Amino acid sequence: MGLRTPLFSEHERLGARIVPFGGWDMPLHYGSQIEEHHAVRRDAGMFDVSHMRPVDIEGPGALPFLRFLLANDVARLQFPGKALYSCMLNEQGGVVDDLIVYARGPDRYRLVVNAGTANKDLAWMNARSIGFEAAIRPRVELAMIAVQGPEARARAEPLLPAAIRANAMQLPSFFAAEGDGWFVGRTGYTGEDGFEIMLPGEQAAGLWLALLAAGVRPCGLGARDTLRLEAGMNLYGQDMDDTVGPLESGLGWTVAWEPAERDFIGRAALTALRDAPARRQFVGLLLTGPGIIRNHLKVLSNGVEMGEIASGGFSPTLERSIAFARVAPGLGETCEVEIRGKAVSARVVKPPFVRHGKILVDRLT
Amino acid sequence: MSNIPTDLKYTKSHEWVRDNADGTVTVGITDHAQEALGDIVFVEAPESGREVDADEATAVVESVKAASDIYSPLAGEVVDSNELLTDTPDVINTSPYDEGWIFRLAPSDMAALDGLLDAAAYEKVVEDDA
Incomplete structure (x- = not known):
């Protein structure tokens, strides 16, 4: 048996298919x-994402520590409540984890890291924090519910504590508001508008049931995966990991090269890779032939192996298979994916595939 | 509790077999199997005329989660496959025993049908699976 979130019995009551994920027993679908x-x-729709781990970093050394720890630059967070997506790299330029960091006030930050990597991440952060005046505090007592979709914020609004309701409803994208022990970010992992709400674990079932009553549909990890794939968002462990860094997983935009004098873990390795001619590309694929692209399948160009699938699956919005692939430089506009020994045609496209309910890639074959 | 019609034969790998009483049988996957697989989004059905052995991987059913081989319960020749599955593979989810059939087979030895599981024996397989 795995770890259980405060909402586990609600998932069982709703008839969820429960699967192990990152050490937790989580709903796959309902x-x-x-x-x-x-x-x-x-x-x-709503997702129980309480398995993800908020980690508070506080103290006079919090900002210099995070500027050293993360590949994106936390100094960009000029306003309290602003959020930033970043990779946390190792010295080799591989990704220890990807995370969101929120500025909460002077010397106060909150990171949200992946479930399966949380313990590794904490060990890493603790080891790297020596010499910085920064306290690292995992907030295991917090639950988290992501409410996502064009109607998500309107449905959630009356259920937020009065103390933060007005602020939460005025949040720009990628900002958060907090009060009464709740922390509401206008963030998500679906490509739709919505909130990610952190709150005390004992209040989680109350919010879940109220959202259910408001017509918000419970969604499992399965839908979370197809939504993020369509939205062009990476999944740690599939699209990047300890050995594959941001420049080869479509996350170059999250690396803050300027200011040049900022030293962050992995910088030297990334700099060496940056202009390497053999640096692999991370591309989107749209399958034009029959079948479903799965992780680790081979990508071919005129029969020559070019790379492999990082994340692949069925896109419910496009009603065909899509994928992210990591390939050698020089892949053209079309390629093939080897499915059960057969080379099936695919088109190379630039993710995201879908955002805010709209298809962004050309479906023509 | 999944639906297990008593007039069909079954395999341990969750295929069902219907005797069409005309020298052919129809093959599909059980209600239990479709539920375990989740939403089905693609089916690769066999070509008519293909000779298959018993337990040979003959079709592929892909759900949102994974690809699963469908094994021919009997040796014989494929005589038909369900064209409905090309555009609407999810009929396997909604009607696993009727509209969601996968292929028809002319078994080389019809008597081998008796060697397959009956509904009661298959129910035990499902219980042990849980």
């Missing part, structure tokens, strides 16, 4: 993954 996916694209 009946139909595809219907859950469509609910988020068209209306509103």
Whole structure:
């Protein structure tokens, strides 16, 4: 048996199919993954993401520590509540984890890291924090519910504590508001508008049931994966890991090269790779032939192996298979994916595939 | 509790077999199997005329989660496959025993049908699976 979030019994009551994920027992779906996916694209869905780990970093050394720890530059967070997506790299330029960091006030930051890597991340952060005046505090007592979809914020609004409701509703994208022990970010992992709400674990079931009553559809990890794939968002462990860094996983935009004098872990390794002619590309694929692209399948160009699939699957919005692939430089506009020994045609496209309910890639074959 | 019709034969790998009483059988996957797989999004059905052995991987059913081989319960020749599955593979989810059939087979030895599981024996397989 794995770890259980404060919402586990609610998932069981709703008939969820429970699967192990990152050491936790989590809902895969509550009946139909595809219907859950469509609910988020068209209306509103909610995800129990309490397995993810908030980690507070506080103290006079918090900012210099995070500027050393993360590849993106936390000094860009000029306003309290602003959020930043970043990779946390090792010295070799591989990704220890990807995370969101929120500025909460002077010397106060909150990171949200992945479930399966949380213990590794904490060990890493603790080891690297020596010499910085910064306290690292995992907030295991917090639950987290992501409410996502075009109607998500409107459905959640009356359920937020009065103390933060007005602030939360005025948040620009990638900002957070907090009060009464709740922390509400206008962030997500679906490509739709919405909130990610952190709150005390004992209040999580109350919010979950109220959202359910407001017509927000419970969604599992299955829909979360197809939504993020369509939205062009990476998944740690598939698209990047300890050995594959941001420049080869489509995350070059998250690396803050300026100011040049900022020293961050992994900088030297990334600099060496930056102009390497053999640096692999991270591309989107749209399967034009029959079948479904799965992780680790081979990508071919005129029969020559060019790389492999990082994340692949079925896109419910496009009603065909899409993927991210890591390939050698020089892949053209089309390629093939080897599915059960057969080379199936695919088109190379630039993710995201879908954002805010709209298809962004040309579906023509 | 999954639906297990008593007039069909079954395999341990969750295929069902219907005797069409005309020298052919129809093959599909069980209600239990479709539920375990989740939303089905693609089916690779066999070509008519293909000769298959018993337990040979004959079709592929892909759900949102994974690809699964469908094994021919009997040796014989594929005589038909379900064209409905090309555009609407999810009929396997909604109607696993009827509209969601996968292929028809002319078994080389019809008597081998008796060697497959009956509904009661298959129910035990499902229980042990849980």
